[in-house]
Amino acid sequence: MDHSFFSKVKPCLITKSFVPENKETPIHFIANDIIGRKLFYRRNHFPYPHFTSSFYFLPISGSVNSPRTFSLQEIYSLPAKTIKVVLECAGNKRELFEPKVFGEQWGKGAMSQGIWKGVSLRTLLQYTGLMNSAREFVFEGYDYGQRPGSSQSISFSRSLPLKKALDPDTIIAYEYNDQPLPFKHGFPLRLIVPGWYGMASVKWLKKLTVIDHEFNGPFQADDYVYYPDKEIDTGKFSVTTMNVNSTIQFPLNMQLLRTGVYDIKGIAWTGEGNITKVEISLDDGQTWDLCRYTSASEKNSWVSWSYKWEVQKKGEYTLQSRATDSHGNVQPKKPLWNRKGYGFNAIDRIKVKVE
Template sequence: MISRRELLKDASFLLAAAGAAQPVLSWAATQYDVPTIPGKDGMILRSFRFLDVEMPMEFLNSWITPVPHFFVRNHMHEPSTVDAAEWRLSVTGEVEKPFTLSLADLGKVESHTVINTLECAGNGRAFQHPSVPGIQWQRGAVGTARFSGPRLRDLLQRAGVKTAGKHVMFRGLDEVPGKVPPFIRSIPIQKAMDTDTLVATQMNGAPLEKHHGFPARALVPGWIGAASCKWLTEIKILDKEFDGNFMKPGYRFPNQPVAPGGSVNPDDAHPVTGLNVKSVIASPADDSKAKRGVVPIRGAAWAGEADIAKVDVSTDAGATWSPARLAADHAKYAWRLWSYSWEAAKSGEYTILSRAADTQGRSQPETAAWNPSGYLYNAIDQVKIHVEA
């Protein structure tokens, strides 16, 4: 029999819903003593060791994702405590005038707001075949929020970046266990200087919560979530890409197609940066039932630094396609919600597909490019439903 300890270590869990006001979710399981994560009721717990929490598709019902429904991805332990009064952010490296800011100092710098869809690079990894190691995210390691804070560019200009400065490194306050390498990432100076790249201190109009990087995090819009370092404490300008585990071999994508199950030399791979074009079906749920008549189909689509041009839906496993309606809410870097009303005239088993295309000419493929880390999965989404008379 599997012990609770083993379950907590190896399985995915559903976070306990607190209070009678919580909805009964279609996937809810009550047979386990599930740990409660404050502020994340009803979410799916993918890992308890470093706290990785996924949003169920039933919560994808608004353009802006409420913070309690926003996924959490940690590579290390979260800081046990963060004292806002003692916290400092240093800007060093290839600069003329290094400096350090308190949270109060940072609050005096002009703030900018960016609505951004943040997605873990491994979102969808569970659908890769053959399977690959890592957190087995399905569809919900993604969310859209309003992030606010100073432009990173303003801090770099204050420091005076030298001509040798080519990359900007982020170090957070993650608590590193044992001999695990620290989670440190860098981005090219060009992206760091973009007017929408932030040192974010607010999320959806409120100070960042601890799970999302309080008191400050990097926000690198349109790129994978790993670029947006949480609990930011050091910004260092380097003369080249940071040389560390989470830049190489981690978070790299093969330069050439890889046969499923094959291996890749990190030297023949490049850093994962921008997000792919992708859509997901939020409703109806996979393996659900519906009555004959109008069946509402809805979901979301995003494309990183590009805009969504269209979403098509098929209700006959891809034999025919029809355009979905894109919702009015729209912003650079943010997903578009979409919907389609399907007239299910006959009972039976159906496969519903969604396929997005973007303004760069990219379209969701039938099969995602396989890679040993399961990054950037974006195959045409599908759910199977049974229509009853």
Template sequence: MTNQDLPRTINDKPGLIPLQVMPENMESPISDVLTWITPNEQFYARNHLPYPTIQLESWALFLGGEVERPLNFSYEQIKKMPQVDKFVTMECSGNKRALMEPPTPGEQWQTGAVGNAKWTGVPLAYILDQAKVKETAVELVFTGADSGIRPDMDNAVNYERSLLLDKALMSECLLALKMNDEPIPHKHGFPLRLIVPGWYGMAHVKWISRITAIPIPFKGPFQAIDYVYITNEGNYNNAVPVTEMKVNSIITWPSKGEKVHLGSHTVRGLAWAGKTTISKVEISIDNGMTWNTARLTSPEHKPYTWTFWEYQWDNPVPGQYFLQARAHDNNGNVQPKAATWNAKGYGNNSIHQITITVPQILH
């Protein structure tokens, strides 16, 4: 699919690329996201269950379980609480699954299950202080309003995920009311969405209706069956939870298989590193034999966010080229040539490669 083939939105920006209709899964037209902040209408959508119906008049956030003061908060009450802004890049843990070798089952995301947004909301720690979590609690379970039948279960379930009650982690999290200075769109979790900076997207529970402090580890299906690294499908004996994002990068121009003219070109792309920042991006035009440093071009270099990069490619001769991009983060991590293979295809942060052609001009 070329850029010209992409669906268009009303403002003539390329629209989301559909992967699945029910539940709806839509990939960002990432090569056409040219702003540091991803517009809401171009932010990828990942769902496991049908969209819920929210009646704001009766909606409330309930805090319960191992707390001294079980509480209910209305939307209006939460809006009046202290709020902060956080710029956070969110990536689906299945991003680049379609590039995994050998292939794995699941949504076949290419490179567009990632976006960067400004989230505004109430610090999770502030809410927890109101309820006074007991020392017996070890995890918090976040329950979304979305519910439905999983293929491997008979009864309807809600989407639920848990986080360890770690003080440093709790201080980073946000209960977001706004996305890019607008109330969060329904498809992205209105009225309230959990934001866990630096973690893959499955942790950012949408349509939150309940937070429950529990005294034992949570074993819900979206925690113990999905979103774990395993070597053999069905064998969970040595399962490792999917948590923080890995250093990653993609080439956004030129596109795979593109023919480019003779002359100079600006190779463009994006890089991100979860909780830390990108220190360097390197480009190879000869299938990884040699590497050249790209220029980081984003005006902001904040933890939790991506950066744009560019590389000036001067006067390539006619032929076929294998372009590669690899990113380094400030913790010393580097993208691997091949990601660690796992049966569910999560966390593919392998070096991104595209093949392009510079045609010979015939006289």
């Protein structure tokens, strides 16, 4: 069957809220591994920031030997690193949780992928050094506002532990897909933390502070925390690494089909290692077959997969996809339910009817 419509249609972002602007990537209509800036999902907690000056500097202070402020020109002149990275909102697929949870009801498109260019954080730290007491790196963005239920304005701030901050692939990015970083995605500088959910990749970087204690800002101590119990906080733990996951892009859920041959298509990704296996079930999970990759399985990026399905019998079918990564993580039948709705990664499941 000819699926050339993928290259002909002009999909647009799916709006979830206007202020702050939150929009999904039309992931079911994406045929490429690289998402252009116009279709890259947008996740904001506050309105877009306003810069009062064209001069931009990034200060690094705290538990460092030599505090320093870097100009954009200095950062541009340092050795650069380019990486292909999938970014996924921790709330991706939130609308699929049962029982339902409150929060932005993301479907399957709160994720995108592209090529980021910037400077490894560890390169900048060569100029400042680190004190022995250094424990975490706090990244503060220029975006600010009031959290629900609070009258106090705060900036969006997150921290990284020493090991993750010093990973060579953790970069301060200034380009996306060989173009200057778009304003709505963090211009002039944003953090990119491969393997972790998107909340870690702080946009519109204002400053970096190295601290000798655990950071307890509200976007780390209250939000982006798994709370497995609906009422109490017992058993809570931080949202960090992306779960192994997959999405069926074609056919669409509840689509009507005719008998014939179809290429079932989708993507799979993980925060640890790389995808080693994607399986498809055409009978609601009773049996599973291997899918073939249509793109390379690489660390930090998704793999595209397909499966040729010849269907001659009319009726209703439940299709499922299940991914496995190189650390042995497998998509579960049911997700870890948590009251804020993070990290949904249950086996992807759609229904179609063949007429």
